[in-house]
Amino acid sequence: MREHYREEIKDKKRIVVKVGTSSLIHPETGGLDLIKVERLVRELSDLHNQGRDVILVTSGAIGVGRKAAGLKEKPDRVSLKQACAAIGQARLMMIYQKFFAEYNQVAAQILMTRNTMLNQKNRRHAQDTFEELLELGAIPVVNANDSISTFEILHGDNDTLSAIVASLVEADLLILLSDIDGLYTDNPSLNPEAEFIPYVKELDGNLKSMGKDAVSGLGTGGMTTKLIAAELATSVGADMLIANGADMSVLHRIMDGQPYGTFFQANKDEQFDLKTFLEAHFS
Numbered sequence: 001m002r003e004h005y006r007e008e009i010k011d012k013k014r015i016v017v018k019v020g021t022s023s024l025i026h027p028e029t030g031g032l033d034l035i036k037v038e039r040l041v042r043e044l045s046d047l048h049n050q051g052r053d054v055i056l057v058t059s060g061a062i063g064v065g066r067k068a069a070g071l072k073e074k075p076d077r078v079s080l081k082q083a084c085a086a087i088g089q090a091r092l093m094m095i096y097q098k099f100f101a102e103y104n105q106v107a108a109q110i111l112m113t114r115n116t117m118l119n120q121k122n123r124r125h126a127q128d129t130f131e132e133l134l135e136l137g138a139i140p141v142v143n144a145n146d147s148i149s150t151f152e153i154l155h156g157d158n159d160t161l162s163a164i165v166a167s168l169v170e171a172d173l174l175i176l177l178s179d180i181d182g183l184y185t186d187n188p189s190l191n192p193e194a195e196f197i198p199y200v201k202e203l204d205g206n207l208k209s210m211g212k213d214a215v216s217g218l219g220t221g222g223m224t225t226k227l228i229a230a231e232l233a234t235s236v237g238a239d240m241l242i243a244n245g246a247d248m249s250v251l252h253r254i255m256d257g258q259p260y261g262t263f264f265q266a267n268k269d270e271q272f273d274l275k276t277f278l279e280a281h282f283s
């Protein structure tokens, strides 16, 4: 018998899906994995056709830009990363637009900065735009505005961004697609004894200490920032899932209530203040 929280996923109406660089780019060449991007778009389009509001938070601008600019090494200077993001974001969006259009969907780009989140007026404006877009039936495609703001690059983290978006649009589900099945008791690439955790009712200090950085590869933030995202998302009333984006069809399986990934139970905290939370984690 399936757990009730899995069954309840079927009824989710507003879903934010975040996809990490490691799920979009071929690690051997740095080139975009077009089959995965196409499948991701097909899955999201189908969720939208089912009558749900869908928002995509996508990383990958720096990685795609690095490849397009012909850089052999991962860029180290912040300004070079910003330049790669400027090149890559345009390419990435062009590809998303193309695939979404093939499935008869309207995609919209939203690039956010730290101020969008912290400044009350900016936050309100972003919120209004999201609402109008969802009302129009568009699919917002969100990334950090890395070429004009360095904060996101320095703190390297679209995981938190996706939880902030979930909070802005009052989503009822956030799904993080990564290169790993979910949360383990330790980083499984370093510790073969690490055990998989399918369900988290409440994020306590012990669980938070299990999230470590990524050892290498294309992503940034590792599990640490995913757990910060989980704390934020669940506190504002959204359930959250971390699942493996190696096969993008995991999305409709999750929405069908099948037991993929680590599920974090929403635990709405009426006292929760986004500004205080962000300042505590990223000052």
Ligand SMILES: Nc1ncnc2c1ncn2[C@@H]1O[C@H](COP(=O)(O)OP(=O)(O)O)[C@@H](O)[C@H]1O
Residues within 6 Å of the ligand: 019, 020, 021, 022, 023, 177, 178, 179, 180, 182, 183, 184, 185, 186, 187, 188, 189, 210, 211, 212, 213, 214, 215, 217, 218, 219, 220, 221, 222, 223, 224
């Ligand atoms: N406790 C843990 N459980 C699972 N993965 C972990 C854990 N601690 C660290 N990690 C690392 O986090 C990585 C995923 O984060 P990251 O590379 O930033 O991916 P993404 O690009 O999807 O954001 C995993 O591949 C793994 O190496």
Ligand SMILES: N[C@@H](CCC(=O)OP(=O)(O)O)C(=O)O
Residues within 6 Å of the ligand: 019, 020, 021, 022, 058, 059, 060, 061, 062, 063, 085, 143, 144, 146, 152, 156, 157, 158, 159, 218, 219, 220, 221, 222
């Ligand atoms: N904004 C950056 C992504 C930063 C980031 O958090 O990356 P990831 O850990 O792959 O989700 C980019 O588009 O390259």
